[in-house]
Amino acid sequence: MKENTNMKIVKTIEEVRQCVKEWRREGLSIGFVPTMGYLHEGHQSLINRAGENDRVVVSIFVNPMQFGPKEDLASYPRDLERDSRLCRDNGVDLIFHPEPEEMYDAGFCSYVDMSVLTEELCGISRPVHFRGVCTVVLKLFNIVTPDRAYFGEKDAQQLAIIKRMVKDLNLNAEVIGCPIVREFDGLAKSSRNTYLNAEERKAALVLYGSIRLGKKLIKDGERDAAVLIKAMKEFIQKEPLAKIDYLKAVDAMSMRQVEKLDRKVLVAMAVVIGKTRLIDNFTFERN
Incomplete structure (x- = not known):
């Protein structure tokens, strides 16, 4: 995509709605990439995919509602200029x-709650997270x-939840998942990678290493989920700096x-590396 020297940065809901109204009047399509900022090549891939629309909107909002009381809201990296x-x-x-005051005024008391899809994986250790995600995305x-709205497949549970919310609530937007973007050595791109020191950065490769192991086991014919997960966990546990939050095989829909x-x-x-919680995944689909 080409540089847009006419890009606008707005802070109010009314300004967004005014821009969108003008675009709609011209019959233009709108692609949307919701982010919490500190953008990297993963976000860039979403933005580039969104370029299939006539206009592209990116939100940069560190959403306080999706952080638990002991999580990294205050320290989450921010750099609007970058x-x-x-x-x-x-x-x-x-x-x-x-x-935050623009999105949640003093009397805010309406939320989006979802069952089933939010009760596994990240939903166990981050019980308020998906309520915050669903509410802000809606x-x-x-x-x-x-x-159309674009989300990374690294956050696979989030992607499945948002697709379900759009379906259940009859929202008029197509949700498009885009592939994980990785560093040269396989580590999934994440804003939280900036928290890692040199030793932790090296240790974090254990996530991708376990994925490679899992894919090889499947390629060799393994179909027992317990056997697969046990092997992957044992691989990660060899790394002293790694602590597994969860590692599971789940139905990709439910x-x-x-x-x-x-x-x-x-x-x-x-997987927690030092004090940094990282996520990763891969999908298997039977032929």
């Missing part, structure tokens, strides 16, 4: 960068009214654990 440069260089038309969809790899299965993990 983010703006990446967006401008990749053809973004509008950045929506609201303050609000952003209502503000931006995109034709997020329920499976015993056999006999359908589309998501193998997902969250």
Whole structure:
């Protein structure tokens, strides 16, 4: 995508709606990439895919509602100048960068709760997380009214949850998942990678190493989920700096654990390296 020297940065819901109204009047399609900022090549790939629309909107909002009381809300990396440069260089038309007070006023008391899909994986150790994600994404969809919205497959559970919310609540947006973008050595791109020191950065490769092992076992014919997960866990546990939050094989639609790899299965993990919680995954689909 070409640099957009006319890109706007707005902070209010009304400004977004005014831009969208003008675009709709011209019959233009809108692609939307919701982010929490500190953008990297993974976000860039979403923005580039969103370029299939006439206009591209990126939100940059560190959503307080999806952080638990002991999580990294205050320390989450922020750099609007850097983010703006990446967006401008990749053809973004509008950045929506609201303050928390713009999204949640003093009397805010309406939330989106979901069952089943939120009860496994990240939902166990981060019990308030998906309530916050669903609530803010619904609000952003209502503000931006995109034709298509783009999310990374690294957050596979989040992607499945948002697709289900859109279906259940009859939202008029197509949700598109985009492939995981990795560093040269396989580590999945993440804003939280900046927390890792040199030793932890090296240790974090154990996530991708376990994925490679899991894929090889499947390629060699393994279909027993317990055997697969046991082997992958043992691989990760050899790394002293790694502590497994979860590593599970689940149905890619329902997020329920499976015993056999006999359908589309998501193998997902969250691993703490030092003090940094990282996630990664891969999907197996039977031919």
